[in-house]
Amino acid sequence: MKILTGNDLATGDVIWWTGSGWSRHVEESADVGDKGEEIAQVESAARRVNGPYVIDASKDAAGIRPAHIKDRIRALGPTVRLDLSLKPADPTVGNWVI
Amino acid sequence: MYRYDHFDQAIVDARVDEFRDQTARRLAGAMTEDQFKPLRLKNGLYLQLHAYMLRVAIPYGTLNSRQMRMLGHIARKYDRGYGHFTTRQNIQYNWIKLQDAPDILADLATVEMHAIQTSGESIRNLSSDQYAGAAADEICDPRPWAELVRQATTFHPEFSYLPRKFKIAVTASPEDRVAIRLHDIGLRLVQNDAGELGFEVYIGGGMGRTPFVAPLIRPFLPADNLFSYIEAALRVWNRWARRDNIHKQRIKILVHDMGEEEFRRQVEEEWEAILPNASDVERKELERIAAHFAPPPFETGLSDEIDRSDPDFALWVDQNVAAHKAPGYAIVNISLKPVPGIPGDATADQIDLIADLAEQYSFDDLRTTHAQNLVLPHVRKADLYAVWQKLSAAGLAEPNLDLATDIIACPGLDYCSLANARSIPIAQKIQARFIERGNVNELGELKIKISGCINACGHHHAGHIGILGVDRKGTENYQLLLGGSGAEDASLAKITGPGFDEDGIVDAVEKTTDVYLRERREGERFLDTYRRIGVEPFKEVLYG
Amino acid sequence: MAEDIIRFRDDPPHEEPVVSVDAFLDQTNATAVRIEAGEDARLLVPYLDRLALIEIDFPRFRDGRGYSSARILREAGYKGEIRASGDVLVDQMLFMRRCGFDSFAPDAPIDRAVLDAALNRYDYVYQGAADDAVPVWKLRHG
Numbered sequence: 001m002k003i004l005t006g007n008d009l010a011t012g013d014v015i016w017w018t019g020s021g022w023s024r025h026v027e028e029s030a031d032v033g034d035k036g037e038e039i040a041q042v043e044s045a046a047r048r049v050n051g052p053y054v055i056d057a058s059k060d061a062a063g064i065r066p067a068h069i070k071d072r073i074r075a076l077g078p079t080v081r082l083d084l085s086l087k088p089a090d091p092t093v094g095n096w097v098i
Numbered sequence: 099m100y101r102y103d104h105f106d107q108a109i110v111d112a113r114v115d116e117f118r119d120q121t122a123r124r125l126a127g128a129m130t131e132d133q134f135k136p137l138r139l140k141n142g143l144y145l146q147l148h149a150y151m152l153r154v155a156i157p158y159g160t161l162n163s164r165q166m167r168m169l170g171h172i173a174r175k176y177d178r179g180y181g182h183f184t185t186r187q188n189i190q191y192n193w194i195k196l197q198d199a200p201d202i203l204a205d206l207a208t209v210e211m212h213a214i215q216t217s218g219e220s221i222r223n224l225s226s227d228q229y230a231g232a233a234a235d236e237i238c239d240p241r242p243w244a245e246l247v248r249q250a251t252t253f254h255p256e257f258s259y260l261p262r263k264f265k266i267a268v269t270a271s272p273e274d275r276v277a278i279r280l281h282d283i284g285l286r287l288v289q290n291d292a293g294e295l296g297f298e299v300y301i302g303g304g305m306g307r308t309p310f311v312a313p314l315i316r317p318f319l320p321a322d323n324l325f326s327y328i329e330a331a332l333r334v335w336n337r338w339a340r341r342d343n344i345h346k347q348r349i350k351i352l353v354h355d356m357g358e359e360e361f362r363r364q365v366e367e368e369w370e371a372i373l374p375n376a377s378d379v380e381r382k383e384l385e386r387i388a389a390h391f392a393p394p395p396f397e398t399g400l401s402d403e404i405d406r407s408d409p410d411f412a413l414w415v416d417q418n419v420a421a422h423k424a425p426g427y428a429i430v431n432i433s434l435k436p437v438p439g440i441p442g443d444a445t446a447d448q449i450d451l452i453a454d455l456a457e458q459y460s461f462d463d464l465r466t467t468h469a470q471n472l473v474l475p476h477v478r479k480a481d482l483y484a485v486w487q488k489l490s491a492a493g494l495a496e497p498n499l500d501l502a503t504d505i506i507a508c509p510g511l512d513y514c515s516l517a518n519a520r521s522i523p524i525a526q527k528i529q530a531r532f533i534e535r536g537n538v539n540e541l542g543e544l545k546i547k548i549s550g551c552i553n554a555c556g557h558h559h560a561g562h563i564g565i566l567g568v569d570r571k572g573t574e575n576y577q578l579l580l581g582g583s584g585a586e587d588a589s590l591a592k593i594t595g596p597g598f599d600e601d602g603i604v605d606a607v608e609k610t611t612d613v614y615l616r617e618r619r620e621g622e623r624f625l626d627t628y629r630r631i632g633v634e635p636f637k638e639v640l641y642g
Numbered sequence: 643m644a645e646d647i648i649r650f651r652d653d654p655p656h657e658e659p660v661v662s663v664d665a666f667l668d669q670t671n672a673t674a675v676r677i678e679a680g681e682d683a684r685l686l687v688p689y690l691d692r693l694a695l696i697e698i699d700f701p702r703f704r705d706g707r708g709y710s711s712a713r714i715l716r717e718a719g720y721k722g723e724i725r726a727s728g729d730v731l732v733d734q735m736l737f738m739r740r741c742g743f744d745s746f747a748p749d750a751p752i753d754r755a756v757l758d759a760a761l762n763r764y765d766y767v768y769q770g771a772a773d774d775a776v777p778v779w780k781l782r783h784g
Contacts, residue, residue, distance in 0.1 A: 010125060010197040012149035047127055051145060068572060070511060074147050078512035080440055080522045084178055084193075105766050105778040112764045119759065120733065128753070136704060137733055219704070249768045249779070255740035256713050256771065259706025325769075336710050341680070375717060377770050383779040 001059060003029040004036045005071065006044075006052030014074045015049060022049060024086070026075040027063040062096065072097045099160050099463065100245045100390045102210045109252070110207045113214060117141050118200035125197070139218030140258070143199055147515050150194040153216040154206060158226035158244040158268070159187035159466040161211075163457035166464055168209045170449035176202055181449065183434055183442045185506060185557050186265070187225050187466040188216055192513055214252060219260045221251040221332075225267045227275050228465040231393060232475040234423035238295070240270040240287050242388040243324060246379055250325045257332050261339035261347035264332070265304070277468065277584030279303045279312045280560055282349045283328060288318065295321040301331055302353030302361070303588075305554035310350040311588045313358045315365065323369075326378045330369035334361070393424075394461035394476055400426025404479050411486050414497040419482065428479050430460075432472040432489060433496040433504065437529045440522055441507045442470030444494075451492050459485050468557070468584075469545075470506055471499070502544040502611070503529045506557060510550030510567060511574070517550035519567025519574035520600075524548055527604045532611075541611055543623045547582075560584035562625045563607060564591040576603035580610065580636060581628045592633060595641050609639050648752060649745040651723055656695040676727075683711035690720045697747070700728040709741045716742035716772035732757050736764070742772035 003026075004017035015022040017039060019030030032039060036054035043049045056067035066072050077085030079097055087093050102110070117137075124134040142153040154169065161169075169189055173181045176198050177191040184190055194202070206212055216223055224244045231239045247266060251257070257264075267278045270287035278284030284300035296318045303312030319327050335349045338356075353361045402425060406412040420429040432452060434442050444452070456464040456474055459481050465473035477485055489495040498504045505528060508514065510521030525548055532538050547561030551568075558564030564579035575597040582591030598606050611624070613636050618627045628636075649655065660676040661669065663685060674695040677683055686693065696715060698708040712724050723745055726738050730748035735757060738746070746752070767775045 007145055007149075011195045012145065012193075014148060044131075047125070050131060069574065070147070070515075070517075073511060077148065078192075078522075079520060080512050080526070103782070105781065109764065109766055109768065109778075116760070116763055119756075123756070128756075133703070133731055133733075219706075252768050253737075253764075254769055255737040256709045257706070258737050259704055259709065259734070261706075333710050337682075337707055341705060341707075371714075371717070375770065379779050380783065382783045386782065 001031040001057050001064075002033060002036050002054050003057045003064065003066070004032050004039060004052055004054055005029075005066075005074070006040070006049040009047050009050040016075075017043070017049075017052075026066065029057065029064050065096075069097065099162060100157075100241075100387060106210070106249075107207075110210070110212050110214075113141075113212065113253075114200065114203045114207050117203055121196060121200050136218055136259075138196075138199075140215055140220055141199070141203065142213030142216035143194070143196070144217055145515070146192065147511075147513055148193065150196050150199070151513070152191045152194045152199065152202060152213060153184070154189050154191070154211060154213050155216050155223045156188050156211075156466050157248055158224050158230075158241050159228050159468075160226075160230075160241060161464050161466070162462045163453040163464070165209045165211055166449060166453035166456065168205065168211065170446040170453065172202055172205065173446040173449065180443055180445045182440075182509065183444065183466050183470050183472065185468050185470060185508070185555060186223055187228075187468055188223055189466070190509075192509070217263075219262050221254065221257060221260070221264045221266070224248055225265070225276055225281070225468055227269045227271060228467040228473045229275060229420065229429055229475065230270070230465075231391065231463075232422050232424075232427075232429050233271060234421065235273055236270040237287055237289060238270055239388075239391045240268045240285075241391050242384055243285070243287070243321070244268050245387050245390075246384055247325065247328065250377075250379060251328075256329075257336060260332070260336055261341060262344075262349075264335075264349070266328070272586065274584070274586040274588070275467075277557075277560060277588070279588040280305055280309075280557075280584055281312065283331065284312050285324075287321070290318055297321060297324060299327065301365070302350040302358075304348055304350040305557055305559045306348065307345050307552045307554075308348075308351065309554070309559040309590045310354060311590065312350070313353065315353075315358070315362050321384075322381060323373075323378055326372050326375070327365075327369055329377060330372050331365050333372070334364045334368050338364075394463070396424040396427060396476070397478070398425075400478060400480065402426055402479060404482060408483070410490075410497075411483055414486055414495055415482065417497040417501065418495075418499045422476065424476075426479055428477050428482060430474040430477045430482070430485060431467075431499045432474065432494050433498055434471050434494070435498060435504045435529075436493050436496045437498070437503050437533055438526055439493070441505055441525050448492050448494060451488065452494070455485055455488060469500075469504065471504070498538065500543045500545060502532045502538050502541050502546060505529060505546045505548065506561070507548040508550050508556035510548075510556075514550060514555075516553055517567065518552075518569035519550050519576065521548040521550040521556060521565075521567055524565060524567070524576065524600060524603060527600070528607050531604050531608050535608070537611075537615070540615070541624065543625075544611070545583075545625075546607070557584065558582070559590045560588075561591055562623075562628070563610060565603060565607075566593075568597060570597065574600060576600065578603065578606050578610070578640070580633060581625065583625060594633060594637055606640055610636055613639050646751065647725070647745055647747050648757070649723075650739070651744050653723075656723060658695070660695065660697045677708075677711055679705050679707045681711075683714045684718075686715070687718045690715070690718060690722070693720070693722055695723045695725060696720070697725045697727050698743070700726060700730055703729040703731050703734060709737065712738070712742040713772050732760055736760055740767070740771040740773045740775065 549556035579591035
C-alpha cells in the first residue's frame with residue numbers, strides 16, 4: 001500500500017495521513033493509492049503538513065508497517081532511546097522498528 | 099573569554115527579532131518552505147526525523163558556566179532533558195518545535211549565545227584547539243583571531259548565499275588537535291624569522307563524499323591580513339564554484355579542478371584587488387579582543403604532586419588528564435563516551451554539574467572538542483581528586499580518552515533524515531566487544547569514527563578505523579576504512595573491501611585490532627602499524 | 643513594469659533596455675547591460691563610465707554569485723544603478739543593499755512593510771561592504 005507522511009509545521013511532530021486528517025500514529029494511516037502527491041500538495045499549501053512524501057507500507061496483523069527502516073524509526077522513535085519512543089512501555093518496540 | 103559589548107549584544111538581539119518575524123511569516127503562510135528553509139538553517143534549525151533539531155554555536159569550543167547552565171535549561175524547558183555535543187564543537191537538541199525556536203534564541207541571547215550560521219550554505223562555526231591557553235606547545239592563544247574572524251564573517255553581505263557550507267579551523271600549535279587540513283580553510287599561527295606573527299593557510303580540505311587533505315596555499319600570511327585574504331578565497335569560490343551539482347560545490351572541488359597553482363594565483367590576484375577596500379581589522383581591535391583571552395590568575399607555588407593511591411583515580415589521571423603549561427595545573431578531559439552510553443550526549447543534570455565544576459575548579463572556563471568530549475582547561479592538580487569524584491558520580495569519568503571505546507559517532511539514522519544507517523548502536527556494540535575482550539588499554543590510542551552516511555559528520559575519513567553506514571538494497575550496511583588521521587600527519591582512511599552487516603562490522607573491527615596486536619612493534623600505535631604493514635594483512639583476515 | 647521596480651536612487655529611472663554582456667562588448671552605444679549569474683562582472687570594468695544601469699540576475703535566490711558581481715563593480719568605482727532582478731526575496735535585500743544594489747526587479751511582489759522592517763532592523767554591522775555603514779570594529783576605536 002502507499003501511505004503519506006510528513007512533519008507538523010509548527011511542532012515538527014512526525015504525522016501520517018489518515019484519509020481525513022493527520023495523526024501522530026502510523027497505525028491510523030490510510031492507503032492513498034495514486035492520490036498521494038495530490039493530497040500532499042493541497043495539505044502542504046494549507047500548512048497542515050511540512051515536507052510530505054509518499055512511502056510504501058504493508059499491512060499485517062500487527063498493523064501498518066512502513067517498508068523502509070527510516071520511516072519505522074520516524075514512526076516510533078530513536079532505537080537507542082526507546083524510553084523516548086511513542087510507546088515507551090512496550091518492550092517489543094525495538095523489534096518492530098528493526 | 100570574549101564578552102559581548104553593547105554592539106555585539108545589539109546585533110544578536112536584532113537577529114532574534116528578525117527570526118521571530120520570519121518564523122511568524124512562515125507559520126502565517128507568507129513564505130513557502132522553500133523560501134523559509136535557508137533562513138531557518140541560518141539559525142541552526144534543521145527538520146530532522148523526529149522533530150526540528152537546533153544546533154547552537156559554541157564559538158571555537160569555548161564557553162563559561164553561565165552559558166553551560168543555559169544549555170541545560172534549554173534541554174529541560176524546550177527539549178527532552180539532554181543535548182548532543184557535536185564533531186564541530188557545537189551542541190544540538192533533537193526535539194525542538196519551530197514555534198519555540200524564537201524564544202530559545204531569545205533565551206540564548208541573554209547569555210551571549212546564538213545559533214547563527216550553524217547550518218545551511220553559510221560560513222560555519224570556527225573550530226579551534228580545546229587546549230588553547232593551557233597547552234605548552236602553542237605559540238600564543240589562537241582564539242582572538244578566531245573571534246575576529248567570527249565577527250567578520252557574521253552576516254557577511256557578500257558571502258551569505260554561498261555555493262555550500264564553509265568551515266574554518268585555527269590552531270597555534272605544531273600538534274594539530276583541530277584537524278585543520280580537513281577544513282575548507284585551515285590556519286596555523288606561526289612566527290617568521292623576524293618574529294612576526296602570521297598564518298600558514300591551507301585551503302581545500304574536507305570530508306564528505308569526496309575527501310581531500312588541504313594543500314598549503316600560502317606558507318606565511320601576515321596576521322593583520324587574515325580577513326582580507328579569507329575574503330579573497332571566498333570570493334574566488336563564490337564566483338567560480340560549480341552550481342550545477344550539489345555534490346561538486348565545496349571549495350575543495352574547485353581547488354582540485356583548478357589545480358593548486360591556478361587556485362593560488364586567482365586568490366592572490368583577488369586579494370590584490372580587495373586590499374584597497376581596507377577591510378582588514380585594525381590591530382587595536384585584535385588587541386581589544388585578545389585582552390579577553392589573557393591568562394587567568396594562576397596561583398604560584400602549587401604542588402605538582404598527585405596522590406595516586408586510589409587505583410581508579412590513577413587510571414583516569416593517566417588517560418584523561420593532560421599536561422598544563424602552568425606549574426601545579428592540569429587539563430582535564432571529560433569523557434562523554436561512557437560504556438555503555440550514547441557518544442556525545444549529556445543530560446541536563448550532567449550539564450549543570452559540569453557548569454559547576456568549570457566555575458569552581460577551572461576559572462569558569464569550559465571547552466568542547468571535535469571528538470565529542472569536553473575539557474576543563476585549568477584545574478589545579480590538588481583539585482583533581484575532588485573533580486574526578488564528582489565526575490565519577492555523574493557517569494562522566496570513563497578513563498578512555500583516545501582509546502578504543504572513545505568512539506565518535508554521528509547521530510545517524512536514529513535521528514538524522516540524511517542518514518542511510520544507524521551509527522550509535524554500532525558504537526555501542528563495538529564498545530561492548532572490546533570490554534568483553536578486556537583489551538581496551540592494551541590496544542592503546544585507537545580513534546574509531548562512525549558516520550551514518552556519506553556526509554561524514556562522524557569524520558570517518560579521519561579515523562584510524564573509520565566506519566561508513568550505507569543503504570544496500572534497503573538494508574543497513576557498513577564499510578570499513580583504515581588509516582585516517584586528523585592530526586598534523588593528516589591522511590584519509592582507505593576502504594578495505596565489501597561492507598558488512600551490523601554484526602559483521604563489529605567482528606570486522608575486532609579482527610582488525612587483532613591483526614594489529616599480532617603485528618605491532620614496540621611503541622607502535624594502531625595507526626603506525628597500519629602505515630608500516632599496509633592494508634593487505636587486514637584484508638586477508640577480513641575477507642579470507 | 644516600472645511600478646514593480648523598487649528603487650533607492652534619486653535620479654530618474656533609466657529608459658534604455660538592457661543588453662547582454664556579449665552584445666554590450668560588441669556595441670559602442672548601449673548604456674544598460676545585464677549580467678547573468680555565471681558571467682564575469684570584471685569584463686565591464688573598462689566601460690563603466692558609459693553605463694547608467696547594470697542589471698544582475700538571480701536565477702534562484704540561493705545562487706549568491708550576484709552579490710560578488712555587485713561588490714566588484716562598486717569597488718571598481720561604478721556609481722550608476724545596479725539592479726537585482728529575478729528570484730529576489732525580501733529577506734535577502736538588506737545584504738543586496740550592502741553589496742551595492744540600489745534597485746530591485748523581483749519576480750514576485752515584495753511586501754513593503756516587511757521590507758522596511760528588514761532594512762531598518764540592524765543598527766550595526768560587523769564588516770565593511772559597498773555601502774557606507776561603518777563596521778563595529780571601527781566604531782569601537784573612534
